[in-house]
Structures are given as structure tokens and as C-alpha cells.
Amino acid sequence: MRLKSFRSFLWTALALWWTVGGVLPARAMEDDGSTLYARTLLEQINNYRQVNGLAPLRFDAGLTRLAKNHSFAMFQQKRMSHRNFDERFERSGSRLCVENVGWNYSNPLKQFDAWRHSSGHDENMLKDGVAKAGIAEIGKYVTFFACK
Numbered sequence: 001m002r003l004k005s006f007r008s009f010l011w012t013a014l015a016l017w018w019t020v021g022g023v024l025p026a027r028a029m030e031d032d033g034s035t036l037y038a039r040t041l042l043e044q045i046n047n048y049r050q051v052n053g054l055a056p057l058r059f060d061a062g063l064t065r066l067a068k069n070h071s072f073a074m075f076q077q078k079r080m081s082h083r084n085f086d087e088r089f090e091r092s093g094s095r096l097c098v099e100n101v102g103w104n105y106s107n108p109l110k111q112f113d114a115w116r117h118s119s120g121h122d123e124n125m126l127k128d129g130v131a132k133a134g135i136a137e138i139g140k141y142v143t144f145f146a147c148k
Contacts, residue, residue: 034059038135041108041144045125045133048116052126057146063134066091067143074101074141094147098124102142111142 034042038059046056066088074080080103089097100121105111115121124146133146 034064034135035137037108037137037142038064041112041135041142042133044109044112045144048112048125054126054128055131057131057133060132060134060147063092063132063145063147064136065134067134067145068136068138070099070101070143070145071136071138071141074103074143075139080141088145089147092145092147096127096129096148098127098130098146100124100144102144104140105142108137115144 042057042059049056070084070088073083080101082099082101085099088099100115102111102114105114115125124144127146129148130146131148133144135144136142
């Protein structure tokens with residue numbers, strides 16, 4: 001196997017292992033499936049929501065699983081997208097969901113700042129009526145999925 005192919009295989013295998021429940025020391029997960037990256041990003045989003053008079057979001061294990069699966073799909077495809085949003089929305093069991101995706105930000109604070117300066121992403125973070133969220137980062141791909 002060529003070195004480039006082998007590296008790609010290793011990264012895909014590692015991401016899959018992490019997605020299905022393997023725990024890397026730097027990405028220790030809580031009971032709700034969240035990682036330090038996800039908790040930091042949600043903390044920023046909740047601080048922003050509070051400043052704007054909105055209730056904070058809480059992590060939901062089911063939405064975290066949906067976000068994780070989508071981030072892994074983007075990682076595999078090597079492209080950012082909202083592909084299959086309708087399927088995630090349906091699987092959430094909610095009547096209202098929003099989604100932000102991101103790529104290539106070195107930390108959750110920079111990702112938050114990028115979304116805050118993008119009107120559509122900003123609107124999603126400040127969506128009134130959503131109460132729970134799932135956030136997942138795989139490789140450089142991030143999904144924020146929030147529902148009522």
C-alpha cells in the first residue's frame with residue numbers, strides 16, 4: 001500500500017473508531033457523548049444566546065450521535081456539506097432543527113467566531129425555540145445540530 005493511501009486508511013479507521021465510542025485521551029467523552037471541544041463550543045454558543053436573551057441549549061445524546069455521524073461523513077467525503085439534513089431532522093423526532101457545519105478551524109473559539117460573523121450561521125445559533133444540541137468534531141469537520 002502506498003504511504004498516502006495508508007495514511008488515509010489510518011485516519012479513516014481512527015475517526016471511525018472514535019465515532020463508534022473509542023476514547024482518545026484528548027477527546028474524553030461525557031455521558032452525553034460530548035467532548036471537550038464540543039462542550040467549549042456549546043459554552044460559547046450558550047453565552048452568546050444568554051447575552052441575546054435566549055435560553056441555553058443542553059446536550060442531547062441522540063443529537064450528538066447525529067452530529068457525529070454527519071461530521072464523520074464529511075470527513076470521509078473530504079468536503080463540507082449539509083447533505084442528508086432532512087434525514088437528520090426526521091431522525092431527531094423534532095419539529096424544528098437547525099444545523100451549522102464548519103471546517104478547518106484550529107479550535108472551538110475560532111469556529112464560534114466564524115459562525116458568529118456569518119448571517120445564516122449566526123441566525124441558527126440564536127434560533128428561538130431550540131433547546132437541545134449535538135456537536136461533534138471529526139478531523140477538521142464540525143457539526144452543530146440543534147432542535148426543539
